[in-house]
Amino acid sequence: MLINKVKLASSSLAETKAFYLNRLGGTLQEEGPDSFAIKIGSSELVFTQTNSEKNPFYHFAFNIPSNQFQEAKRWVTALTPLNTEEGEDEVYFSHINAHSLYFTDPSGNIVELIARHSISPESKEPFTMDSLLSIGEINVTTGDIDDVGQKLMDVNIPLRDGETLNPEGLSFMGSDGAFLLLGKPGRRWFFSERHAEIHPLMIEIDFKTRITQDRTGVIHVSPLNEKGLSQKG
Numbered sequence: 001m002l003i004n005k006v007k008l009a010s011s012s013l014a015e016t017k018a019f020y021l022n023r024l025g026g027t028l029q030e031e032g033p034d035s036f037a038i039k040i041g042s043s044e045l046v047f048t049q050t051n052s053e054k055n056p057f058y059h060f061a062f063n064i065p066s067n068q069f070q071e072a073k074r075w076v077t078a079l080t081p082l083n084t085e086e087g088e089d090e091v092y093f094s095h096i097n098a099h100s101l102y103f104t105d106p107s108g109n110i111v112e113l114i115a116r117h118s119i120s121p122e123s124k125e126p127f128t129m130d131s132l133l134s135i136g137e138i139n140v141t142t143g144d145i146d147d148v149g150q151k152l153m154d155v156n157i158p159l160r161d162g163e164t165l166n167p168e169g170l171s172f173m174g175s176d177g178a179f180l181l182l183g184k185p186g187r188r189w190f191f192s193e194r195h196a197e198i199h200p201l202m203i204e205i206d207f208k209t210r211i212t213q214d215r216t217g218v219i220h221v222s223p224l225n226e227k228g229l230s231q232k233g
Contacts (some may be wrong), residue, residue: 001157001178003043003135005102005204008051008109015106016047025081025129043135047107052215056199057108059189061100061137061159063177065123069099069115075127076103076113083110083191091191110192112137116177137231138203139181141196142217145171149182151221178210181189 010016017036020026029037030079032050040062050056064072073090076082082089083102090101100114114136123131140150149165154171159165159171160179180203187196198217204210204224213219 001174001176003138003178003203004044005010005044005181005202006060006135006138007046007048007202008060008069009052009056009109010047010107011052011055012106012108013049014084014217018082019106020129027130040135041133041150045135047209051202052199053196054199057110057136057194057197058199058201059110059112059139059181059192059196060135061112061114063120063133063136064113064115064127064131065133066115066117066120067122068127069113071127071195072113072115072131073101076101080104085191104192108194110189110194111126112121112191119177135180136177136179137179138201139183139196140201140203140211140213140219141185141198142213142219143184143198144219145182145184148219149173151219152180152182152211155221155223157205157209178205182202 013128020038021028027039029039029044035046037044037046037115059067080103083104090099093101096116098114098116100112102110102112105111120133145167149171158175165171171180173182183196185196185198200213200215202212208224210224211221
């Protein structure tokens with residue numbers, strides 16, 4: 001599975017743009033008067049301006065080469081502070097053989113870099129923003145775990161490794177290092193003191209499925225046609 005595009009709302013668009021482009025050295029894909037898009041390997045990440053007083057934020061992860069976790073950590077640390085959890089600034093997930101670190105961007109997003117040692121390719125190039133492989137995770141926060149989970153399974157987005165929906169924790173939906181994190185509002189994000197909230201977003205999967213969530217939390221899942229437009233019905 002590929003998360004080919006994610007669109008998120010931001011109350012701090014100018015600061016967020018400067019962070020990803022000027023500080024981290026990201027590549028601008030396109031921009032408009034109220035939005036900009038950056039290249040994340042084979043994925044695209046779009047931020048759009050919102051005037052909402054809720055200051056929307058999300059959790060997302062970027063996949064990095066399997067052999068470059070420590071190099072990526074040195075790179076990030078030189079540019080922005082790392083988040084910590086119980087005094088640690090990195091974590092090893094033994095069940096998926098992956099290392100992760102976390103930082104916070106100017107929009108308040110909890111950003112993760114994850115090296116999936118068993119499935120991600122290696123790289124011999126010096127680590128930069130251009131080393132990011134793809135968007136590996138994005139949250140889908142909802143109070144209707146069963147309903148939304150079934151909608152995703154209906155479009156062939158499976159639960160990870162035959163797991164079942166977790167009504168109280170996170171359900172990882174996807175495969176091959178690309179996952180939608182299905183969870184309820186109020187859950188504390190790992191390596192953060194922030195708790196999950198519902199905010200508008202758009203996710204495209206494999207260039208053929210679009211998932212949208214509006215401000216009220218309603219989620220729609222629809223197919224895309226060959227022009228990348230959502231099909232009704």
